[in-house]
Amino acid sequence: MTRTSGSLPRIVSVGTAVPPASYTQEELLSVFGITDPRIRSVFLNSAIERRHLTLPPRDPDGTPRTETQGDLLRKHSSSGLVIGREAIEACLKRLDADPDEVAFLCCVSSTGLLTPGFSALLIRDLGLRPSCGRLDVVGMGCNAGLNALAAVTGWASTHPGRLALMVSIEVCSAAYVFDGTMRTSVVNSLFGDGAAAAAVVAEAGPGPAASAGSEPSYSGEGPAVLGYASRIIPDAIEAMRYDWDEDQGRFSFFLDPEIPYVVGAHVEETVSRLLGDVGLHRSDIAHWVIHSGGKKVIDAVRVNLGLTRHDMRHTLSVLRDYGNLSSGAFLFSFRQLWEEGTVRPGDHGVMMTMGPGSTIETALLRW
Structure with a gap:
C-alpha cells in the first residue's frame, strides 16, 4: 500500500554501530587455519574486504576456542546490547533528541533469542x-529491517x-557453525x-494534540515513506533457513546456491x-x-532491474567494508546515501531487502 497524502511518516535520523574488532578475509582464513583451496576461494572472491566480528577467545595454541550454543547466545546478548545502544545513541545524537523522547521502540534480530528481548533491555539501559511502546521482531532474517x-x-x-525508533541488532558471529564443509564456509x-x-x-x-505542546518537534532532511510492497515465494521457503544442526549441537544457517536466481526472478x-x-x-x-546480501544476489538484482554499478554503489560499499549485516545492512547503505549529500527535494528512492521465505521487501521514499 502506498500513501501520497495525509500525515506521512518521515525518516528523520539514522545511526549505525559495529564491534571494535575487524578482520580482512585473509586474516580470518589465517585465524581459523583454513587451507582448503575451495574454501579459501569462497572467502577471497566474495567482494568483501573486511568485516567486524566478535571472535571467541583463543586457546593457548592460538586457535579460536570452540563455542557452545550457550556461549553464542551470551555473545548475542552482550555484544548485541553494546552495538544496539551505540546505534541508537548515534541516531538520537544526530537528531539532537534525548532517549526519554522515544515513544515507541522496535528491535530486530535474527542471530539469537532473548526473553525479555532487546527492546526491554534497551529501554532499561538507555533510560527510555x-x-x-515496544516490539521485538525475531527470526525473520535479512529482510526483517523493512x-x-x-x-x-x-x-x-x-x-x-x-x-518512533527501530533498531536492527545482528551479531552474526553468534550464529555460526564451523565444520569445514562448503555449506557452512559460504x-x-x-x-x-x-x-x-x-x-x-x-x-x-x-488540532488539539498539536497545539497542546506536549511533544517536541523534530526537523531534518530525511525522506517521507510513501508505502511498501512485499513478495513471498513459498516455493523457495527452504532456500534460506536458520535451524538446528543435530551434528553440531547448535543452530546453523543454510543458504541455497539458487538464492540469487530466485530473488532475481521476482524482484x-x-x-x-x-x-x-x-x-x-x-x-x-x-x-x-x-x-548487501552477497555478490551474486546484488548482481542478480542489478541485472533484473537494469541498474548500474553507480546505482548500487552504497550497497557494494557496505558489502566490501562490512559484509552482509543481515537486517540492518540497508540502513548502513541509507546512512552513506544521506551523508553523501546528493539527494534533492522531490527525489524518489527505493529501499529493498531480501531474506527467508523467500521474501522480497520494498519501500518507496520521497525527499
Whole structure:
C-alpha cells in the first residue's frame, strides 16, 4: 500500500554501530587455519574486504576456542546490547533528541533469542520512558529491517509528532557453525556484526494534540515513506533457513546456491507493483538502497532491474567494508546515501531487502 497524502511518516535520523574488532578475509582464513583451496576461494572472491566480528577467545595454541550454543547466545546478548545502544545513541545524537523522547521502540534480530528481548533491555539501559511502546521482531532474517520499518511508520502515522525508533541488532558471529564443509564456509565467508537505528516521525497537523505542546518537534532532511510492497515465494521457503544442526549441537544457517536466481526472478514484479501504485517508473527513481546480501544476489538484482554499478554503489560499499549485516545492512547503505549529500527535494528512492521465505521487501521514499 502506498500513501501520497495525509500525515506521512518521515525518516528523520539514522545511526549505525559495529564491534571494535575487524578482520580482512585473509586474516580470518589465517585465524581459523583454513587451507582448503575451495574454501579459501569462497572467502577471497566474495567482494568483501573486511568485516567486524566478535571472535571467541583463543586457546593457548592460538586457535579460536570452540563455542557452545550457550556461549553464542551470551555473545548475542552482550555484544548485541553494546552495538544496539551505540546505534541508537548515534541516531538520537544526530537528531539532537534525548532517549526519554522515544515513544515507541522496535528491535530486530535474527542471530539469537532473548526473553525479555532487546527492546526491554534497551529501554532499561538507555533510560527510555517506562511507558514506551515496544516490539521485538525475531527470526525473520535479512529482510526483517523493512518489516520493522513498516511497523514503526505505521505506529508513527497514528501518533503524529511522536518519536518512533527501530533498531536492527545482528551479531552474526553468534550464529555460526564451523565444520569445514562448503555449506557452512559460504555462510562464514559472508556475514558481519552490526547494528543500525532509524528514527521516524509523522508531522503533527493542526488540532488539539498539536497545539497542546506536549511533544517536541523534530526537523531534518530525511525522506517521507510513501508505502511498501512485499513478495513471498513459498516455493523457495527452504532456500534460506536458520535451524538446528543435530551434528553440531547448535543452530546453523543454510543458504541455497539458487538464492540469487530466485530473488532475481521476482524482484522486477515487486518493484513494479511498488511504483505502479503512484504512477512511477524505474526511470523516476534517483536512489536505490538495497540489502548487501552477497555478490551474486546484488548482481542478480542489478541485472533484473537494469541498474548500474553507480546505482548500487552504497550497497557494494557496505558489502566490501562490512559484509552482509543481515537486517540492518540497508540502513548502513541509507546512512552513506544521506551523508553523501546528493539527494534533492522531490527525489524518489527505493529501499529493498531480501531474506527467508523467500521474501522480497520494498519501500518507496520521497525527499
